[in-house]
Amino acid sequence: MTAYTGQKLLDTLDAHGLEDWQGLPGRIGARFLTGDFATGLDLVSRIGAAAEEANHHPDITLTFPHVDIRLTSHDTGAVTERDLELAAQISELAASAGVSADPKIPALLELGLDTAHRDAIAPFWAALLTGDASNVSGRDVIDPAGQMPLLWFQDCEEHAVPHQRLHVDVSVPGAVAPERIRAAVEAGGTVVDESQAPSFTVLADADGNRACVCTLENRS
Template identity: 85%
Template sequence: MTAYTGQKLLDALDSKGLGDWQGLPDCIGARFLTGDFATGLDLVARIGERAEEAGHHPDVTLTFPHVDIRLTSHDTGAVTERDLNLAGQISQLAASAGVEADPSVPALLELGLDTANKEAIAPFWAALLTGDASNVSGPDVTDPAGQMPLLWFQDCEEHEVPHQRLHVDVSVPAAVAPERIKAAVDAGGTIVDESQAPSFTVLSDADGNRACVCTLAGRS
């Protein structure tokens, strides 16, 4: 099955007239401006029926003013003809319901971390973000629950830890926080500051990159 990536994906979207859709890393995305919840719910139901018929299922986010759709073939890790075909059908369903798309919206957040010690810090970040230090695949930390953005590691030379201007806050239920902190420490992290726990606890990976495990407990 042909995998569409990069410019090849953009060319395929253009050649098939899929102007509602944008190419993103490993997927295609679209936002449909339903304008109200009932219209969005009806569109999602129709998309669900078509997806069941095709045996291929999108990721769908329903909000009051719009519906976001993402399509990818997980067995190939890329967009395939199945996704392009279903995208066309979804656009037809939206058009028949009088719903327009906003092609300027689809975007995808990924986090890249420079390191010369991927093997040392990847388990820490997997444990911190997902609760399981084994959720590392190739250069990426992956979240089976789909709650966290993709984190990947960029090779670089060893360097002193610079002043950190950006850090990661991971908010979890208060009952989960001790378990998440322990998982991160067991995976090679250290606790830097727990004076504000349980509101937040500052941790560090083996490279010195800091992150906080946060809860609502103890906050005003």
Template identity: 60%
Template sequence: MTLLTTQQILDAGLADWRKLARALHARFLTGDFATGLALVTAIGELAEQAGHHPDVVLTYPHVDVTLLSHDASGVTERDIDLARRISAVAGERGIAADPAAPAVVELALDTADVAALGPFWAALLTGDATAVDGDDVADPGGRVPLLWFQHTDAHETPRQRFHLDLWVPHDAAEARIAAAVAAGGTVVDDTQAPSFTVLADAEGNRACVCTILER
């Protein structure tokens, strides 16, 4: 399957869905457990028909759905098609989506020696020291956030080496940044916005608000 570009995904007009990092995400506001369970069952039937299976999380007030073509490591037309079908089924049941709600947190660690650090963090986070794929430590069970290694020059000066990457919908990023600033944060660097904006708390600890735009 061919990976879709960011613009192709935006042009698909998926009102309920937003791409964060590699996958499509949607939250459907079911309001109660029984309605959510019925929606999950319907999504399962669609997935079986399509031969393509999303990740689904059922909680009391909502259902979160993630779509990704794992064999292509990104979003393809089959994800777009299944997203449309899921939205249609939710709409038939009167279930609205909250496209501003999805978020993905990733951990980033600056290092000049991925080979030395990778196995340790893979073993610690996943229990498997070999769970390193390039610059990423990914838990196949989805229990912990993805950790990625940001290549830097070797350094001895103490500095913050961990930071959070918060992926949010591209049309929700400005509001999230404004909320963080209003809560005492500062914008450290917005030269790469809207791709990412670096923020800091009152003590200088940093995080990046990331979107899919201009990548």
């Protein structure tokens, strides 16, 4: 099965006339402007039926004014003919419902972290973001629940810990926070500051990169 990535993916979308869809790392995405919740719900129902028939299932986000769709073939980690065929069907369903797409919208957030110690810090970040230190694949931290952005590690030379201008806040239910903190520490992290717990607890990985586990408890 052919996997489409990079420029090849963009060229293939053009060749198939999939103007509603944009190429993203490892997937394609589209936003359909339904304008109201009922229209969006009806479109999602139609897409669900088409997906069941194709035995190939997209990620769908339904909001009041629009429906966002992401398609990928998980067995290849890339876009395949299955995605292109279902994308064409989805566009046809949207058109038949009088729904247009906004091809300028699809975007994907990924986080890249420079490190000379990928193997040492990857389990910490997997535990912090997903609760399971084993959710590491190659240079990526993967969230099976699909709630966290992809975090990947960029190899770099050994260097002193720089002043940190950006850090990650992971907000979880109060009952989950102690378990998440414990998992991160067991995976090689340290607690830097717990004076504001349970509102937030500051942790650091083995490189000194800081992150917070946050809850709504004791917040105004």
